[in-house]
Amino acid sequence: MFEFQISATSGAARTGSVSLPHGTVETPVFMPVGTQGTVRALSPGDLKAVGAGMVLANTYHLHLRPGEDVIAQLGGLHRFMAWDRPLLTDSGGFQVFSLEGFRSVTDDGVEFQSHVDGRRRVLTPERATEIQWTLGADVAMAFDHVVPGGADAATARDALERTLKWLERCARRHCELTDGRTLKDSLTVAAGRPDCPTPTDRQTLWPILQGGTHVALREEGLSRILAMDSWTGLAIGGLSVGESKAAMYQVLEALEPRLPAPIPRYLMGVGFPEDLVAAVERGVDLFDCVAPTRNGRNGTAFTPDGPVNIRNATFRTDGRPLDPSCDCETCTTYARGYLRHLFAAEELLGLRLLSLHNVRYLIRLAAEMREAIRRSALAAWAGDWRRRYTQPGIT
Amino acid sequence: MFEFQISATSGAARTGSVSLPHGTVETPVFMPVGTQGTVRALSPGDLKAVGAGMVLANTYHLHLRPGEDVIAQLGGLHRFMAWDRPLLTDSGGFQVFSLEGFRSVTDDGVEFQSHVDGRRRVLTPERATEIQWTLGADVAMAFDHVVPGGADAATARDALERTLKWLERCARRHCELTDGRTLKDSLTVAAGRPDCPTPTDRQTLWPILQGGTHVALREEGLSRILAMDSWTGLAIGGLSVGESKAAMYQVLEALEPRLPAPIPRYLMGVGFPEDLVAAVERGVDLFDCVAPTRNGRNGTAFTPDGPVNIRNATFRTDGRPLDPSCDCETCTTYARGYLRHLFAAEELLGLRLLSLHNVRYLIRLAAEMREAIRRSALAAWAGDWRRRYTQPGIT
Numbered sequence: 001m002f003e004f005q006i007s008a009t010s011g012a013a014r015t016g017s018v019s020l021p022h023g024t025v026e027t028p029v030f031m032p033v034g035t036q037g038t039v040r041a042l043s044p045g046d047l048k049a050v051g052a053g054m055v056l057a058n059t060y061h062l063h064l065r066p067g068e069d070v071i072a073q074l075g076g077l078h079r080f081m082a083w084d085r086p087l088l089t090d091s092g093g094f095q096v097f098s099l100e101g102f103r104s105v106t107d108d109g110v111e112f113q114s115h116v117d118g119r120r121r122v123l124t125p126e127r128a129t130e131i132q133w134t135l136g137a138d139v140a141m142a143f144d145h146v147v148p149g150g151a152d153a154a155t156a157r158d159a160l161e162r163t164l165k166w167l168e169r170c171a172r173r174h175c176e177l178t179d180g181r182t183l184k185d186s187l188t189v190a191a192g193r194p195d196c197p198t199p200t201d202r203q204t205l206w207p208i209l210q211g212g213t214h215v216a217l218r219e220e221g222l223s224r225i226l227a228m229d230s231w232t233g234l235a236i237g238g239l240s241v242g243e244s245k246a247a248m249y250q251v252l253e254a255l256e257p258r259l260p261a262p263i264p265r266y267l268m269g270v271g272f273p274e275d276l277v278a279a280v281e282r283g284v285d286l287f288d289c290v291a292p293t294r295n296g297r298n299g300t301a302f303t304p305d306g307p308v309n310i311r312n313a314t315f316r317t318d319g320r321p322l323d324p325s326c327d328c329e330t331c332t333t334y335a336r337g338y339l340r341h342l343f344a345a346e347e348l349l350g351l352r353l354l355s356l357h358n359v360r361y362l363i364r365l366a367a368e369m370r371e372a373i374r375r376s377a378l379a380a381w382a383g384d385w386r387r388r389y390t391q392p393g394i395t
Numbered sequence: 396m397f398e399f400q401i402s403a404t405s406g407a408a409r410t411g412s413v414s415l416p417h418g419t420v421e422t423p424v425f426m427p428v429g430t431q432g433t434v435r436a437l438s439p440g441d442l443k444a445v446g447a448g449m450v451l452a453n454t455y456h457l458h459l460r461p462g463e464d465v466i467a468q469l470g471g472l473h474r475f476m477a478w479d480r481p482l483l484t485d486s487g488g489f490q491v492f493s494l495e496g497f498r499s500v501t502d503d504g505v506e507f508q509s510h511v512d513g514r515r516r517v518l519t520p521e522r523a524t525e526i527q528w529t530l531g532a533d534v535a536m537a538f539d540h541v542v543p544g545g546a547d548a549a550t551a552r553d554a555l556e557r558t559l560k561w562l563e564r565c566a567r568r569h570c571e572l573t574d575g576r577t578l579k580d581s582l583t584v585a586a587g588r589p590d591c592p593t594p595t596d597r598q599t600l601w602p603i604l605q606g607g608t609h610v611a612l613r614e615e616g617l618s619r620i621l622a623m624d625s626w627t628g629l630a631i632g633g634l635s636v637g638e639s640k641a642a643m644y645q646v647l648e649a650l651e652p653r654l655p656a657p658i659p660r661y662l663m664g665v666g667f668p669e670d671l672v673a674a675v676e677r678g679v680d681l682f683d684c685v686a687p688t689r690n691g692r693n694g695t696a697f698t699p700d701g702p703v704n705i706r707n708a709t710f711r712t713d714g715r716p717l718d719p720s721c722d723c724e725t726c727t728t729y730a731r732g733y734l735r736h737l738f739a740a741e742e743l744l745g746l747r748l749l750s751l752h753n754v755r756y757l758i759r760l761a762a763e764m765r766e767a768i769r770r771s772a773l774a775a776w777a778g779d780w781r782r783r784y785t786q787p788g789i790t
Contacts, residue, residue: 036740037733043744045724066711066736073712074732082728316461317468329440333477337469338432341461345431348746349438 002204002232004264004285010378012256012283015370018233018264020086020138021201022078025053027264027285028369030271030362031088032293036061037071037081040293041352042359044082050328050360051367054086054138056288059131060095060123064116068134076136087137088288091128091170093144093163093208094237094269105145107162125169133177133203141235142170144208149242156212159238160221163210164228171229174205206266208237213247215254222258234259235266236284240275248275252282259283273302273365273389277382280369287366292358297351299343302361306389310354315340328360329353397599397627399659399680405773407651407678410765413628413659415481415533416596417473420448422659422680423764425666425757426483427688431456432466432476435688436747437754439477445723445755446762449481449533451683454526455490455518459511463529471531482532483683486523486565488539488558488603489632489664500540502557520564528572528598536630537565539603544637551607554633555616558605566624569600601661603632608642610649617653629654630661631679635670643670647677654678668697668760668784672777675764682761687753692746694738697756701784705749710735723755724748 004027006016018025032039032047035058039047047055057077062068071080077087096103101113102120109124125143132140143166145159207225211217225234236255239248252267259265264285270276271289279287292302299311303323310322318336326332330339330353342350372381399422401411413420427434427442430453434442442450452472457463466475472482491498496508497515504519520538527535538561540554602620606612620629631650634643647662654660659680665671666684674682687697694706698718705717713731721727725734725748737745767776 036736036742038737038742038744041743043724043747044728061740065740066732070712070732070736074714074730080730080733080736082733317465319469329438333439335469335475337461337465338475338477341431341465341475342433345433345456345460347431347433348436348743349433351743352438352747 010373015373031288060092088139089137091141091143097146125166129173206233256283296355296358330357405768410768426683455487483534484532486536486538492541520561524568601628651678688750691750691753725752
C-alpha cells in the first residue's frame with residue numbers, strides 16, 4: 001500500500017504507478033477537482049467514462065459545508081460522492097490563503113471568515129489533519145501557509161518556516177490517528193514526531209513544499225522535509241499562484257535532481273496543457289487543476305491545436321466534432337454547431353459536455369506522455385506537441 | 396408508419412403503441428421536453444437510461460435560435476440533438492401566446508416579439524409547418540391560437556375558429572411538402588385541402604383541439620377537425636393553462652366518448668403525476684410537460700409518497716435513497732444527504748440528478764399504468780396510487 005513503482009523514464013520524466021487503498025493510479029496522472037464533493041457538472045459515471053483514476057476534493061469547502069461530521073455519518077467521502085477510486089484531499093491551506101475575506105495567521109493556525117456564512121473559524125494543522133482523517137481520502141495533505149507568486153524572500157521564508165512546523169504537527173496528529181487513537185484522545189503535541197507505525201490501509205499524509213519562487217528556500221525546505229520522515233509522496237505547493245511560467249519551470253528544474261526518485265511528486269493546482277507537459281518533462285507525476293472544468297463552463301475547449309472558444313460565431317454551422325482526434329462522448333456525438341447552440345442558449349448540457357471533453361483531453365494527454373516515456377521519447381513527443389498546440393489559427 | 400395499435404383497455408384507458416419513423420412508442424407515454432433541442436440538464440444517454448421513448452422540442456425556440464436553417468445544415472433536429480428516437484415538435488402557437496412581450500393576431504398569423512433579440516417576427520400556419528418540416532421531427536403540430544384557462548366563451552370561440560382555419564392551411568402546406576414540393580414552390584393557398592398522398596416515412600401532422608373550458612365548443616371543434624381529414628393523431632391543447640383541475644377533467648370526460656378510438660390522443664403540457672393518472676383514466680395516450688425537469692432544478696422530487704423538496708434540512712444526514720422504489724442512477728447511487736448538499740452548495744450535478752429522477756419517475760408511472768391497463772385494473776391501481784401519493788408526511 002502507498003507504494004510507487006517506476007516502470008520507465010525519459011530524461012527527468014517517469015512513468016509508473018501509485019498503489020492506494022482505493023486502487024492503483026498510473027502516473028503521470030491528472031486529477032479532476034471535485035471541490036465540494038463533486039467535479040462540477042460531471043458525475044462519477046462521466047469521470048469513469050473519461051478514464052479518471054483519482055479525484056481531488058477540498059477540505060476547506062467540505063469542512064464548512066456540509067461538515068465532515070455529516071459526511072462521516074453518510075459513510076465517508078468516497079461513499080458520499082459515490083467515487084470508489086482513489087481520492088486526495090487538499091488540506092485547506094490554499095483556500096484559507098486565497099479566498100476573499102478576513103484571515104489572521106498565528107503560529108498556532110489560521111483564523112478566517114467562512115465564505116458560506118461569514119462566521120469566524122479556526123484551522124490548525126491538527127484540525128486540518130483530523131478533518132481529512134474523518135473524510136477518509138486515500139491521500140491527505142499537510143496544512144500549509146501559501147504566499148502569492150510575487151512574495152519576497154522574507155515573506156516566503158516566514159511561510160516556509162511555519163509550513164515546516166505545521167508539517168510536524170500534521171504528521172504527529174496523523175500518526176496518532178493512524179495508530180488507532182480516536183479524535184477524542186488528547187490533542188497535546190509534544191516536540192518531535194512520535195514513533196509511527198507503518199501507514200495502515202486507510203490513508204497516507206503527504207507534505208507540501210513551499211518557498212515561493214526562491215530556489216534556495218525551496219531547496220532548503222525540501223531537505224528539511226526529507227530529513228523529517230520517509231514520506232510516501234511529496235507535493236510542491238505555492239506555484240501557479242501568480243508567478244511567471246519561467247519562474248515555475250525554474251523552481252521545478254532546480255528541485256528535480258534533489259527529489260527522491262522512489263516517491264511520487266505532486267504539483268498542486270497545475271493543469272493547463274502546456275504546464276502539464278512542461279512539468280512532466282521536469283519529473284512531476286501528479287497534477288490537479290480546475291482549468292478543464294472551469295474553462296469548459298466558459299465555453300473554452302482544449303484541442304491538439306490549442307484552446308478554442310465554442311461560442312465563436314464561426315462554429316454556427318460547423319458539423320465537425322469539437323476535437324476530431326478525441327474519443328469522448330462530446331466529440332463522438334455532437335457537432336460544434338450544436339455545442340455552440342447550447343452555449344448561446346445557456347443550456348446546462350453545454351457546461352457538462354465541454355467539461356467532459358476537457359477532462360478527457362488532459363487524461364489523454366497524460367496517457368500520451370506515459371506512452372512517450374515508455375518509448376524513451378518524451379522530448380521529441382513534447383516538441384511535436386508544442387509546435388501543434390501553440391500554432392495559431394488551425395481550427 | 397404512423398399507425399396506432401391498441402393492445403388492451405381498462406375503462407376509458409388504453410395501452411398500445413404508435414409507430415413512427417424513428418421507432419415505436421408504447422402508450423401511455425410521457426415525453427420529456429427539450430425546449431431548445433436539449434432536455435435541460437440531461438443528455439440523450441441519460442434519457443435512454445431512464446427509458447424515454449419520445450422527446451418534444453419547441454419550434455418557436457429553435458426557429459429563433461439557432462434557426463431551422465442552421466439545424467438543417469447540421470443534418471436536421473434528430474442529428475443536431477443526437478436523439479435517434481421519435482421526436483415531436485410543438486408548433487409555436489403556445490409559446491407565441493404565452494411568452495412575455497408584444498403580439499398581434501390577425502387571421503393570417505401572429506406578429507410577435509422575439510424573446511431572444513426583441514425583434515418583430517411573424518409566424519403563420521404555413522411558416523410553422525415549413526419550419527417543422529425543415530426540423531424533421533416525426534410528428535409536427537398544427538399552428539394554434541391558445542387562450543388562457545379563464546377565457547370566456549366568445550374569446551374561446553374566436554380562438555377555436557381561427558385555429559380551425561389555420562389547421563386547414565397547416566394541413567395543406569404539410570401535404571404539399573409531403574407531396575415532394577420544395578419550400579420554394581408556390582405558397583398560394585386555395586380553398587379546401589388538396590388531395591394528399593399517404594404520409595411518407597418522414598413526418599405526420601397532428602391537429603390541436605382548442606375551445607377553452609367550454610365543453611360545447613370542444614365538442615364542436617372536435618367534430619369539425621374529424622370531418623376535415625383522417626388524422627394519424629389528435630392533440631388536446633389549451634388545458635393546464637390556468638383553469639381548475641376539475642374543469643380540465645370535465646373537458647376530458649366530455650370528449651372521451653367522441654374521440655375516435657383508433658388514433659392516439661395527446662394532452663399537451665400536462666405532466667404532474669396526479670394529472671397523468673387522471674388523464675390516462677380519461678383515455679389520453681401521450682403527454683409532455685416541463686414539470687419533471689423544472690421541478691428537479693428547484694430541488695423538488697416526485698416520489699410515490701408525493702413530492703419532496705430535497706433542500707429540506709431533515710435530509711441533512713439522511714442516508715436513504717431519494718425514492719427507495721426507484722431504479723434510476725440518482726436513487727441507486729446517492730444518499731438524500733448528498734443530494735441535499737449538492738443543492739445547498741449550488742452544484743450543477745444536483746440539477747441533473749433530480750431532473751433525471753423525475754423523468755424516470757414519470758416514465759415508470761406511465762409503464763405502471765400500461766401494466767394496470769393490461770390487467771384491466773387501472774381503477775383499482777389508480778385508487779391505491781392516489782391514496783399513497785396524496786397522504787402527507789410519509790417521507
